[in-house]
Amino acid sequence: MTLIKNGTIIDGQGTLAFVGDVLVEDDRIVEVIPAGELQNFKTSEPQNLIDASGLIVSPGFIDAHTHSDAYLVIEPDAPSKVTQGITTEINGQCGGSVAPRYGEARLSSDWAAVLGGRLTWRSLAEYREVLAAAKPAVNTVQFIGHNTLRSSVIGYAARAAGDEDLREMSRLLDESLDAGGWGLTTGLIYQPGKYSTPAEVVALAKVAAAKGGYYATHMRSEGDHILEAIDEVIELVKATGIRAEISHLKTSGRKNWHKIDAVLDKIEGAMSEGLLLGSDRYPYCAAGTDLDVVLPDWAQEGGAPAELARLQISNLRSQIIEEINALDRDWSTVMIGGTWAEENKRYSGKTVAEILGLETLDFRPGLASSVSSPLKSSVLSLKSSPGELITSILLADGCKTGAFFFGMSEENLAKIYSRPWIVPGSDASLRAPWGPLGKDHPHPRAYATMPEFYRRVRALGFSREETVAQMTSVIADRFGIRGRGRIEKGAYADLVIWNEAEFKAKATFTDPHQFTGGVKAVMTNGVISYCDGKFTGNRGGRFLER
DSSP: OEEEEEEEEOOSSSOOOEEEEEEEETTEEEEEEETTOGGGSOOOOOSEEEEOTTSEEEEOEEESSBOOTTHHHHOTTOHHHHTTTEEEEEESOTTOOSOOOOTTOOOOHHHHHHHGGGOOOOSHHHHHHHHHHHOOSSEEEEOEEHHHHHHHHTTTOSSOOOHHHHHHHHHHHHHHHHTTOOEEEEETTSTTGGGOOHHHHHHHHHHHHHTTOEEEEEOSOSSTTHHHHHHHHHHHHHHHOOOEEETTOOOOSGGGGGGHHHHHHHHHHHHHTTOOEEEEEOSSSOEEEEGGGGSOHHHHTTHHHHHHHHHTSHHHHHHHHHHHHTSOOOGGGEEEOOOOSGGGGGGTTOBHHHHHTOOEEOOOTTSOSEEOOOOOHHHHTTOOSHHHHHHHHHHHHTSOOEEEEOOOOHHHHHHHHTSTTEEEOOOBOOOOSSSGGGSSOOOTHHHHHHHHHHHHHHHTTOOHHHHHHHHTHHHHHHTTOTTOSSOSTTSBOOEEEEOGGGOBOOOOSSSOOOOOBOEEEEEETTEEEEETTEEOSOOOOOBOOO
8 A cells, every 4th residue: 555645636637736645555546635634534554655745646647649669678667758757658659560560561670679589479469478578667558550560461562452451451450459459550651651542541440440449640741731631530530430649740841830720720620520539749849750751752662671772772872862962951950860870879969961061040949040060071971962971871770760850830839739639749669868778869759748748838828737637637538548547536546746846858859868857756557666766676557458
């Protein structure tokens, strides 16, 4: 039994905060006691006593959009997530999941490189066994990725799915849903999902809907064709009746920033018609993905191995360089993230413009307004253009390089966060400042999504109770996560104790491996995994089922 005393309780449901005590037994909250009334409850002597005087006690935060599927096996303490108060992650996003994995299906390059010999599963049921043995500190809600299904059946070929292909994808999805999958996600700008038709996606969403599953999508466009992409989501919801989440809502690229009002109007119009829609967003104006997305479409076909093979052919590499250099892109907005080759480490945290010594506008928050650095032949050698630099980095890294793309508007982010139906999703795998997950250069959202979301939403005039609800019960209710996201008798004991004044992001784009400040203790299913700056070694996370 654990007693949390004298905390300011924010119950996650929008109720006005009050001072009181929370009594936990096994994995449940057994009493929520107003201040001064503890003596009226007959309880046994608690084994653990936490003094929360002057601190907030809230439900553990839920990360609505994450990619930690594989890394929970590598680093089950989930350090970057737990230290910002996260107790549940919603994984398998953007069309890429840890299972099922058959045929040509490959895990994302960073997952595969770190997992090595630990990658022993094929089915979701097999993955669950490995995860249970690892005993993670956080709960996981596991979606099934469309790209993973498609590559298991079709591979990475640039073609439409035939009838037999679709039947086999549906079978694998159905099997995975029965094994505990939460629903279907898509990543329709990535290989090989970009080759699918809307009809293919609708057919698979119907399989998920028939089992009571959910749908989340990295849409076909978040920039030039964003309004058409939202229409595709709306039509899917109408055709299937499924609840859908538009992942990391944004208007990408300066020329598309003006579309934000039309985007919000279109989504809210669909909601007013009763369609089950929602959205999440990380609290930064830079996206994080693989650097190879800047390659021409034809050069991306087949994924990383095929990309690498093309870059090793002189005339094809020259053509790729020429097409990259012809892009209408501000290279001060493209920053190199995680790298793998030793010679590339010096580039992490620097923009392409900085590396090349270009002088160009740089609107990244917290950095200089312009970048101007001398061209250094000792660093650049023959990499004197964006195309030459990028292909050189990708070649050395085996096309596994990460990158950050500063293509979003701060003003638009404020408009997005002004909507109470927007919830926080880090769009990040868990990380640690040590071990195999400490060797790369992640987006700061991996460490700091929750404090940054809280800061930004509060600054827009939302109360702390409303903001905490968006971080907890709103997500739990939207995704059907029963008994979580709230502090009430009988709920699961997923709790975070934190100091509001000190709950601040420390991670930055140039120095990302820094824990959030202000979190005193984190409990998942009644197990305290983090307390007073230390990981306890005890972990109570679970694979959740619908």
